[in-house]
Amino acid sequence: MTEMNAGNEIRPFVENLVCGVPQAHLNLLVVPLSGEPAGGIEYVLAADAIADGKLSISEVSESGSVPELLVTSSSDLPVLLVDGEELVGAKQNRILNTTILVKAHSQTKIPVSCVEQGRWHRTSSQFSSGGFSPSELRGRKSRSVSRHLRATGEARSDQGEVWDFVQMKLHQMNAASPTMSMHDGIEQRRTTIQDYVNAMVYPAGARGVIASIDGRFAAMDLFDRPETLARLWQRLMSGYALDAIGRPGAEPGARAESSGGDEGDGAAKLLSHVAGITCAAFKSPGLGHDWRFESAEAVGQALVVDDGAVHLSAFPNSPDDAGFRASHIARPSQRRRHRRDSEGQ
Numbered sequence: 001m002t003e004m005n006a007g008n009e010i011r012p013f014v015e016n017l018v019c020g021v022p023q024a025h026l027n028l029l030v031v032p033l034s035g036e037p038a039g040g041i042e043y044v045l046a047a048d049a050i051a052d053g054k055l056s057i058s059e060v061s062e063s064g065s066v067p068e069l070l071v072t073s074s075s076d077l078p079v080l081l082v083d084g085e086e087l088v089g090a091k092q093n094r095i096l097n098t099t100i101l102v103k104a105h106s107q108t109k110i111p112v113s114c115v116e117q118g119r120w121h122r123t124s125s126q127f128s129s130g131g132f133s134p135s136e137l138r139g140r141k142s143r144s145v146s147r148h149l150r151a152t153g154e155a156r157s158d159q160g161e162v163w164d165f166v167q168m169k170l171h172q173m174n175a176a177s178p179t180m181s182m183h184d185g186i187e188q189r190r191t192t193i194q195d196y197v198n199a200m201v202y203p204a205g206a207r208g209v210i211a212s213i214d215g216r217f218a219a220m221d222l223f224d225r226p227e228t229l230a231r232l233w234q235r236l237m238s239g240y241a242l243d244a245i246g247r248p249g250a251e252p253g254a255r256a257e258s259s260g261g262d263e264g265d266g267a268a269k270l271l272s273h274v275a276g277i278t279c280a281a282f283k284s285p286g287l288g289h290d291w292r293f294e295s296a297e298a299v300g301q302a303l304v305v306d307d308g309a310v311h312l313s314a315f316p317n318s319p320d321d322a323g324f325r326a327s328h329i330a331r332p333s334q335r336r337r338h339r340r341d342s343e344g345q
Helices: 046-051 135-152 159-172 182-188 190-199 226-244 263-275 332-344
Strands: 003-009 023-025 028-034 055-059 068-073 079-081 085-089 094-096 100-102 106-114 127-132 206-213 216-223 278-283 289-294 298-305 308-316
Touching: 023 190, 028 226, 028 263, 046 055, 046 079, 046 127, 068 079, 085 182, 100 106, 100 298, 106 159, 127 182, 127 226, 135 159, 135 216, 135 226, 135 278, 135 289, 135 298, 135 308, 159 182, 182 190, 182 226, 190 226, 206 226, 206 263, 216 226, 216 263, 263 298
Parallel strands: none
Antiparallel strands: 003 278, 023 028, 028 206, 055 068, 068 106, 079 100, 085 094, 085 127, 094 106, 206 216, 216 308, 278 289, 289 298, 298 308
16 A cells, blocks of 8 residues: 545534433443444445455465554455454454455455464465454554555555454453464453343444543544444444453443434444544455554544545544543433542542
8 A cells, every 4th residue: 555645624523413322231322423434435344254255265365464464355345344354264364454445356365354363274275354453453464554555555554453452352352263363352242242142232324432441532433324334233342342351340230221312423423533534545356445543542543435424433542541530421320329429649
């Protein structure tokens, strides 16, 4: 990828969004985002294309290469691979470094990160579609990929940081894996993850969502049309659930009421902030351009094709979420508790 231009703003993609009624389960709260569909290009999702036999993802060669994979498409439509999607099999499990819209009837090398440090032998010839990465991992990866793009033109992550996070998350989930596989942790906590997913019902017409965990901004994902979010909803919620598990508010007995109070105001403030951040645009390995943005408070990217954002994601740009704390995207009971904690310090 080479940098094309800078100075682009996210504003046109988010300025007309409307925040819907929040949903909550234990320590996870999501605010749906609605607005007129923003894209005109037709595509299919990678999981569907794989299931239909129209897409295969494999190692780039017999010897393989950790940071890249080969996508072969026989689909008559472009295929959308979404940032953070897990790919399971081949020599080791990987996740997508960025969102890519693969051209119809093409072969494309895609940038990935390894989330299984202890395996480098083939278990299958091709990859299958897995879940979604935790949003904290996606945020860390977004930051390192953006910096590698600016420095080298390649969408590579800090692989050591990814492995460190997976190890930390496995410990946090009390999960064991002989190959340090994030997928093993997901499988071992499947019931708990599914409890979160079952509690979050796709809100008709939404094409985006803002998630907070323990009252702190965790992630925003926005797609060009409701149909895409509806199809990805449960897998996306499972990724947010991975973040929530092991946090204080995930303990049994935590309350999950949502009164429809000021959560939307906090989400609106986040949208307003993201709207004003300028982006650098890089040519994507597939169709369109990979827009990258970063401020002191937020970091993220958008795949822009034909002047529309097919997928836009944003994350906090610091471990303690200094820019958007609990008072911004939290239930009223959480806001009161955090105010008391702050006053007591």
